[in-house]
Amino acid sequence: MKNLKEQSAALQSLYQQEKEVEVEEITAPQVWEAKESPYAASQWQLTWRKFKRNRVAIVGGSVILMFYLSALFANFLAPYTLDVRLTQYSYMPPQAVHFINEGKLQPFVYGITGARDPETLRKIYETDTSEKIPIRFFVKGESYELLGLFPMDIHLFGVEEGPICLLGTDGQGRDMLSRVLMGSQISLSVGLVGVFLSLFIGAVLGVASGYYGGWMDNLIQRTIEVIRAFPAIPLWMALTAALPPHWPPLRVYFTITVILSLIGWTWLARQLRGKVLALREEDFVMAARLVGASDVWVIFRHLIPATFSHIVVIATLSMPAMILAESALSFLGLGIRPPLTSWGVLLKEAQNIQTLILYPWLLIPGVFVAAAILAFNFMGDGLRDAADPYTV
Amino acid sequence: MLTYILRRIMGMIPTLFVVSIVTFVIIQLPPGDFMTSLQAEIAATGGGQDAKTVEALRQRYGLDRPMYVQYLKWISGFPRGDFGYSLEWNAPVWDLIAGRLAFTILLGGLALIFMWVVSIPIGVYSATHQYTLGDNLFTFLGFAGLSVPDFLLALIYMVIATLSLGMSASGLYSAGMEDAPWSMARFLDLLNHLWAPVLILGLAGTAELIRIMRGNMLDVLGQQFITTARAKGLKERLVINKYAVRVAINPLISVLGMQIPKMISSSIIIGVVLSIPTIGPMFLRALITQDMYLAGSLLLFMTILLLIGNLLADIVLAWADPRIRYE
Numbered sequence: 178m179k180n181l182k183e184q185s186a187a188l189q190s191l192y193q194q195e196k197e198v199e200v201e202e203i204t205a206p207q208v209w210e211a212k213e214s215p216y217a218a219s220q221w222q223l224t225w226r227k228f229k230r231n232r233v234a235i236v237g238g239s240v241i242l243m244f245y246l247s248a249l250f251a252n253f254l255a256p257y258t259l260d261v262r263l264t265q266y267s268y269m270p271p272q273a274v275h276f277i278n279e280g281k282l283q284p285f286v287y288g289i290t291g292a293r294d295p296e297t298l299r300k301i302y303e304t305d306t307s308e309k310i311p312i313r314f315f316v317k318g319e320s321y322e323l324l325g326l327f328p329m330d331i332h333l334f335g336v337e338e339g340p341i342c343l344l345g346t347d348g349q350g351r352d353m354l355s356r357v358l359m360g361s362q363i364s365l366s367v368g369l370v371g372v373f374l375s376l377f378i379g380a381v382l383g384v385a386s387g388y389y390g391g392w393m394d395n396l397i398q399r400t401i402e403v404i405r406a407f408p409a410i411p412l413w414m415a416l417t418a419a420l421p422p423h424w425p426p427l428r429v430y431f432t433i434t435v436i437l438s439l440i441g442w443t444w445l446a447r448q449l450r451g452k453v454l455a456l457r458e459e460d461f462v463m464a465a466r467l468v469g470a471s472d473v474w475v476i477f478r479h480l481i482p483a484t485f486s487h488i489v490v491i492a493t494l495s496m497p498a499m500i501l502a503e504s505a506l507s508f509l510g511l512g513i514r515p516p517l518t519s520w521g522v523l524l525k526e527a528q529n530i531q532t533l534i535l536y537p538w539l540l541i542p543g544v545f546v547a548a549a550i551l552a553f554n555f556m557g558d559g560l561r562d563a564a565d566p567y568t569v
Numbered sequence: 570m571l572t573y574i575l576r577r578i579m580g581m582i583p584t585l586f587v588v589s590i591v592t593f594v595i596i597q598l599p600p601g602d603f604m605t606s607l608q609a610e611i612a613a614t615g616g617g618q619d620a621k622t623v624e625a626l627r628q629r630y631g632l633d634r635p636m637y638v639q640y641l642k643w644i645s646g647f648p649r650g651d652f653g654y655s656l657e658w659n660a661p662v663w664d665l666i667a668g669r670l671a672f673t674i675l676l677g678g679l680a681l682i683f684m685w686v687v688s689i690p691i692g693v694y695s696a697t698h699q700y701t702l703g704d705n706l707f708t709f710l711g712f713a714g715l716s717v718p719d720f721l722l723a724l725i726y727m728v729i730a731t732l733s734l735g736m737s738a739s740g741l742y743s744a745g746m747e748d749a750p751w752s753m754a755r756f757l758d759l760l761n762h763l764w765a766p767v768l769i770l771g772l773a774g775t776a777e778l779i780r781i782m783r784g785n786m787l788d789v790l791g792q793q794f795i796t797t798a799r800a801k802g803l804k805e806r807l808v809i810n811k812y813a814v815r816v817a818i819n820p821l822i823s824v825l826g827m828q829i830p831k832m833i834s835s836s837i838i839i840g841v842v843l844s845i846p847t848i849g850p851m852f853l854r855a856l857i858t859q860d861m862y863l864a865g866s867l868l869l870f871m872t873i874l875l876l877i878g879n880l881l882a883d884i885v886l887a888w889a890d891p892r893i894r895y896e
Contacts, residue, residue, distance in 0.1 A: 412868070
């Protein structure tokens with residue numbers, strides 16, 4: 178009892194410290210509750226408060242937000258569309274941006290002239306410092322549909338003539354920056370859709386398994402055991418290799434997300450089953466059943482909300498695995514296929530060591546993969562600590 | 570203990586049975602069979618095969634029979650050590666994969682040793698120097714190690730090895746050493762090509778183990794028996810090494826079981842990128858050409874590896890942690 182009082186006092190002082198920031202978040206009913214007891218904040222407020230104090234997690238979260246926003250507006254941010262080929266500028270190294278032009282703030286890139294090495298017939302590029310190409314903002318370029326809805330032809334930046342390829346170009350003269358941005362749409366959404374799917378299957382089956390027990394529990398658990406007996410990547414490889422080559426890319430994309438989540442759900446189902454097994458014996462479940470609530474009601478109204486923080490944490494932490502799996506599969510040529518572009522597809526072009534040594538910038542998409550995964554790991558870790566009610 | 574092991578092995582048999590069925594169904598999923606993909610390949614190079622020859626070949630290899638007959642034919646050979654016949658390589662599957670399987674296990678074993686040897690000292694250091702510069706550095710490196718995909722690491726290694734070390738990074742031997750008789754020079758050459766795959770394979774696991782070890786150590790260091798050990802005047806080094814590490818190591822063993830599937834997955838991808846003879850490149854090729862007995866047996870063997878690995882991890886855990894009783 179004493180311990181509890183101490184804790185509440187500690188929490189209260191913490192609350193006072195952060196009150197200013199929180200003011201707008203406290204709604205009327207909670208103010209009323211606060212009168213009843215000395216301190217009351219919802220589990221979510223507590224979690225958010227703890228999360229906010231973890232600086233690394235906040236950085237991770239912001240990076241993820243930025244990634245998803247830029248994926249959403251990739252068409253606008255990218256100077257070119259996916260299929261623009263600057264045929265004269267194949268395998269062009271990244272161009273450097275210079276910001277100060279003759280004392281004024283005016284970003285520009287130097288012009289580039291390409292020639293062929295007479296012996297090896299390789300393209301060599303030379304920066305032409307006499308020619309300064311100013312970078313213009315909100316320029317007219319290739320037309321596209323923003324968010325797939327609004328036809329537009331304004332790009333965030335571009336140049337009037339000559340190329341602007343800040344991350345270089347690939348063998349067909351396609352701008353890497355544009356391709357990376359477009360690729361992020363697929364790479365990041367595979368994670369999101371895949372995790373949602375596996376969350377759905379995992380939450381329903383896991384909760385049902387723990388709640389009903391008996392033969393249903395047995396069946397679900399044996400199924401999970403068989404799925405988990407397979408190592409993940411080989412199983413994914415075998416399944417994706419079975420996709421017929423003549424399928425349209427979009428269908429391949431959706432099938433791949435389904436295949437990824439077919440394995441992903443087992444993890445969540447196991448964890449939730451354990452939680453529900455414990456919760457099933459709690460008084461609030463008993464009370465709900467005594468007043469005649471149906472099983473579906475108890476599961477969706479009581480059990481899933483009670484395990485929700487757990488679900489969110491697992492979802493965040495399983496996102497990197499999905500993104501990694503997609504890029505690994507596409508890298509092996511079994512995942513997303515061109516013309517769809519994902520980070521894995523881009524990296525597949527960097528598979529050849531000879532090409533890679535001559536044109537190392539083809540590895541840049543890998544940096545984005547690593548950054549996304551790192552950010553998800555940071556955020557997931559922060560969320561896990563924050564959602565744990567036993568730490569302050 | 571022995572009865573526990575026996576019971577576990579008996580328990581594996583039904584799982585393996587179901588796994589073999591699932592494997593076979595998955596391998597048979599793609600439309601067409603090996604002959605279709607063979608025809609496509611021949612057609613692509615400009616040749617042609619008349620339909621009759623193809624039908625005859627189909628009959629000869631039993632590809633025209635219903636799926637369950639093919640399945641029964643496949644598993645009925647297992648007790649004799651016959652895992653089917655590879656249509657592409659024209660050789661029994663077992664002869665093809667035995668060497669690669671052994672090499673994959675060797676690579677995985679070395680990577681496991683690397684992981685443990687590196688992660689335990691670092692984990693202990695991080696826990697005993699919590700929030701110091703070194704601890705933060707290792708935490709950051711750990712996160713980075715978890716985040717860089719294994720194939721990317723392999724690619725980066727290849728570039729660096731070729732550019733600065735001036736060696737051909739793919740394969741297990743340098744050019745010229747491949748067919749040379751065993752000698753010291755050849756052995757050194759092999760080692761020179763082997764350390765990097767082991768390191769790449771072990772890196773993600775090392776990062777994970779460091780974090781687990783650090784967390785465990787922090788938990789254990791806060792416990793009363795540590796305070797007691799310190800209170801009776803034991804040297805700090807003894808307190809850490811004899812008492813704390815001994816207890817903190819147990820959860821690491823149970824994680825061992827979870828590392829194995831990841832290592833199998835990784836070894837496939839690294840094998841493909843660095844073209845070293847793990848089962849990876851062969852599996853990928855077999856999937857693409859629909860060489861079904863080869864692909865199926867490889868998938869089955871990976872599953873068996875995983876199950877055996879889990880069993881070993883449990884046995885080691887039972888041996889290392891006397892508090893666990895399996896009765």
